[in-house]
Every structure is written in structure tokens, then in C-alpha cells.
Amino acid sequence: MYAPRVFISMLGALGVFAVATYWLSGSLSGMIIKTVICAILLQAGYFGGVLYLVWKESRERRARQPSQNRGEEPEKLSVTPFKNSEPFNR
Numbered sequence: 001m002y003a004p005r006v007f008i009s010m011l012g013a014l015g016v017f018a019v020a021t022y023w024l025s026g027s028l029s030g031m032i033i034k035t036v037i038c039a040i041l042l043q044a045g046y047f048g049g050v051l052y053l054v055w056k057e058s059r060e061r062r063a064r065q066p067s068q069n070r071g072e073e074p075e076k077l078s079v080t081p082f083k084n085s086e087p088f089n090r
Contacts, residue, residue, distance in 0.1 A: 010042050 017038050022031040 006046060010039075010046070013042070014039055 014035055018031055018035045021034050022028065025031060025034075
């Protein structure tokens with residue numbers, strides 16, 4: 001999930017929701033309250049989605065790790081840290 005794209009999409013959805021709510025109800029205060037509630041629900045959904053992705057990844061990592069009870073050593077990674085992470089490391 002690319003955060004700036006999510007926020008721009010969220011603002012667009014909230015704008016459309018606000019216009020539709022005002023057009024249907026004709027109440028400015030009702031539109032503001034309902035749009036704020038919609039924004040809170042969208043943020044809760046985004047947070048839940050990120051939380052699910054983190055939980056799923058941690059579950060997959062635990063499944064890939066060998067059991068410590070069998071006496072196996074964990075797999076050694078041959079990747080150096082910060083490899084190609086900065087333009088001057090090349």
C-alpha cells in the first residue's frame with residue numbers, strides 16, 4: 001500500500017461522499033458530521049488492512065523458520081545490509 005496514493009484516494013472518496021451527502025440531505029452540518037464519521041471509518045479500515053498485512057507476514061515468517069527444537073541452525077543470509085540502499089554505495 002503506497003501511502004500518498006491511499007491518502008489522495010481517501011480525500012477523493014470523502015469529497016464525493018460529502019457532495020452526495022449534501023445533495024441528498026441539504027444539510028451542511030449533517031454533511032460535515034457524516035463526512036467526519038466516514039473519514040474515521042476509512043482510517044479504521046486502512047489501519048485494519050495494514051494490521052492484517054503485518055500479521056500475515058509474521059505468520060509466514062514463522063512458518064519458514066526451522067524449528068529450534070530439532071537443533072537446526074537458522075539460514076544465514078549472504079546479503080550485506082544497506083546494499084544498494086543509498087546512491088553512493090554502488
